[in-house]
Amino acid sequence: MNLPTPAIVTQNAVSPLPRWALILLCIAYVVPGFVGRDPWKSADVTAFGYMLELAQGRTPWLNPLLGGMPPDTEGLLPYWLGAWAIKLAPTWVTADMAVRLPFAFLLVITLAATWYGVYYLARSPGAQPVAFAFGGEATPADYARAIADGGLLALIACLGLAQLSHETTGYVVQLSCTAMVFFSVAAMPHRTVAPALALVTGIVGLTLAGGPALAALLGLGSMAVVVWAPGSDTDHRWRWALAVASVTFVAALIAWGLDLWGWRIVDSGSGGKEWQSLARLLLWFGWPAWPLALWTLWRWRKQIISAQGHRHLLLPLWFSAVSIAATLTTRPADRALLLGLPALAALAAFALPTLKRSVGALIDWFTLLFFTISALAIWVIWIAMQTGVPAKPAANVAKLAPGFVPQFSALALVVALAATVGWFTLVWWRASRNRAPIWKSLVLPASGAALGWLLLMTLWLPLLDYARSYRAQISGVTAALGTSPGCVQTVGLSRSQVAALQYHGDLVLQRAGLQDECDWLVADIASWPASERMVNAAHWEVRAKIARPTDKNEHLLVFRRVASAR
Template sequence: MSARRRTGSESMNPVVRLTASATRALPRAALLAICLIYAATGLFARDPWKNEDAAGFGAMYTLAHGTPADWLTPNIFGHPVPDNGPLMYWLGALSIRLTGWLLGASNAARLPTLLLFLLTCGLVWYGSYLLGRRAEVQPFKYAFGGEPAPRDYGRTIADGAVLILLACFGLAERGHESTAQIAQLLSVTLVLYGLARLSDKPWQGAACWGGGVGLLALSGNPVMPVAVGVCTLAVPLLSPALRRVQLLVLGLPLALAIGLSWPLVAWFAAPDTAAHRYLYDWLNAGLNRYSGGPSNVLAYAAKNFPLFTWPAWPLALWSLWSWRRLWRAPHVAAPLAVAVPLLLLVLLQSHQNNRLFVLPLPALSMLAAFGLPTLKRGAINAIDWFAVLSFTLLSGFVWIVWIAGQTGFPPPIARNLARLLPGFQPSFNPLALAAALAATAAWVWLVRWRLSRSPKVLWRSVVLSSAGTTLMWVLLMTLWLPFIDYSRTYRDVAQQIASHLPPDYTCIDPVRLGEAQIASFGYFADMRFRRPGQSDCNVLLRQDRQDFGDPQSPAPYCWRQVWEGRRAADRDERFRLYLREARPARAGAGGCR
């Protein structure tokens, strides 16, 4: 495959020379299987993990057992969570109510994550397919035929886009959490699909665009839909193929109706100070989050964002270079219109965080897919060998650590594992072992097929990367799941705290506890935390990284420490539990003596 300029009236177009055999579609069963395996693995049969996963689940669990006021102003056992909109919390709470009796609350809360992830993959595929059928991206037409049909070429581009999305390193963990980011990911992809649909079905495209922007407001903060909406509305001014009045006639009113529905209902249906304060906090949280990143935040993004979005970003840059003379065409302009505002928001974050890193992935993957036809043979081989070597070595390391945990051999690795996870007792799971063996065997077969057959299909350069990422995630969520679950759950700490609580306590006052900790303690031990307006709590739970001494309490009470501990796998967190008692006559101003 090569790229060069056309002559005559088409001198501005890059020439893609492909035969019909190069656009053989990936078998539908194989593509669906890899999407389903990747999406479902690691979602179930585990505890909520610190930090964002547990916090998101806590809000869903509270709503599922709460009042209508909780659904309007989501919270975690009384602790407000105004950082994001309520859409994902609604879906998780509804799933808990419908399927929690069968799956358990934790598994049921992650069922919407599975469905939204699969919908995202489907929208990426169909959006890329629509753009790949357009005339300006079609391969060079030979004098005697032999070039692929537009439908076949579009399907191959779409297959490549989904494989690139699945190959992105950062999607693995973020795509399997009970957080608002998965709903934001779907919303962004729906916006992208709407732009791709505009050229042939403008009313449907405008509806999808408006729905995506509106859902982004319901799942995120006010800044995100404004940034994405304004940039995508401006694209028709630059791309003639996307100039559709339907965006303003249907798309914009629909976006406003969906996006403003929850704030208006919350403001008028619950006209109390708490609801109004929650909406103010939701607005301010969005503005403060993008107040401009200091140097350490920019350094964090520069260091982690390229790894998080690998291999989408280098292929996207190559695609921009290859199609630089057609940058106004929809297959370049539409993904850029979505990716650019999201990348700017990543750079404008005021705190170090990778939550937003996942949102540009659909746009980058779709843009990157159009760079596959112009890749040189050397680049394709380099990508393949990098995937083979890296994922083979990493999977081998996963197997060695698992063997060390089960048998104690090799001894150095077993000792390091025991030091990192003190008190952990490995267990043998035959089903997990069978799944890991099947995934490893499939990887070996795929590598052998790729290296022995050297297929000329367009998606060959990314199939090993996506399969390798899937392999690593399956191995981690089967062989290493007990290790990870033990190191990232608060179950043991919650049970220890609960054993020291008096049966008749009124409520717990959390001091320096994060959202994940409040959610985990409330779920695992059914703890009653202080709710807004409640002030007479006779139990205090405090997190300290150092000893600040006993908490102060006005006479005639004092605080008596009854427990201190931490998670076995975490050396930084330390929790102290205090009970309020009558102050003895000779006690000092601090705790009970």
């Protein structure tokens, strides 16, 4: 017996979101963050350091090292992508910009795979709205398109997506591969070639990006969904289940051959503060998708527990559950939660046909106030940085980022002004007309998130670069070393510090204890004095103590070998 669906949708409610508007929103979200900035601390610059080492032929491709240290993650594919990009890029493209190009493409793939995945889920028989006695209900294609628009808007609106999706790390590769697997299983009842290619690319790519366990779990869960909820009248469930199982098995063999399997479960017996931190992360990271996802689970609860198997609910529910479980049991937690955002957005999209008008109005007003106030705050602080007025914000910036010199960019100002005008135009449009489309409640959240990200990455980019990159600190180190320092020994430096010294300082580094031929030594203050097996402290004198301007706890010590020790 078919259970009644909670979705009651008229044809008028699925009027399309203009493609030009959706594409423009995606461009405004994707491009900022990949253009015009330095590699940021610490995962971003660390990954870039390995990519640069590979591209310059200073380390093996199957066992990359940075300053003599292997990566702290097992996945090799992200480093290969960045290294290939550096080698293929023309000479006028900087190395850090070159590595961002494939990762920007991966973010585009994530957005596209989410849209198409939600679209095909919405074409499932169990997802269709109620059929009216005299007609007028939404047609399946238009309904699926409207739900897919809502899913993509929900993904862009997630606050945790902005920064992490614009880094050049393995987690961006894992995100795009997870989205491809999600699309593949969603589209299997309707297409053949595209889902097959996405399945192989997604599961194998996720494995090579350092997530073999996630690939195995997503593959096994997807196989169960394919068998239990085929999603179409044409029953090819066993053929697709065999395909999913085969690809998952091959990926597991690849992980075994490359020694990618590892136990990463952390101790769950942490103190209350750790659990409070996880709770805060879960609260804001997926906002506003997770409240809508919970509403979906409530309104569609009878379909979830029915024996029929509704793939439009079970598939995103499994992907979200795996991501949340990884968040609670592995570190870094935010990177694990990132992989579940496409599925969470899909669940959120299926709440749209069931929302009451009062709930939609509440979302609109909250979003309008939050993002408008945030945008005004960004503008006020930028004006204060440029003019010194208002005085208090300018003083706060000077206190938090000592030594920062504001920079003016006419291009950044024009882009920020255009985005702000667009935001207020959208607010007027939303308040005055077109209240019928079911995707309307997520237009302001997605546009507000894109606006905030764009303003930060234009108006505040010099400040953020100063605060989050190593350039200012490395400039101090190179000034202390002088011209042509030759080789420089290092003690206790992290991977990110080594990468920053090699890229920003163009230094030839050598780990202390390997040889004893360098006249200069750079050490992290936390690791000094070093072990006598590594370096004889009596042979070195401090020449400079260089701090990161925005971190009082991070200092680099620059030493010169004393004349008697030569």
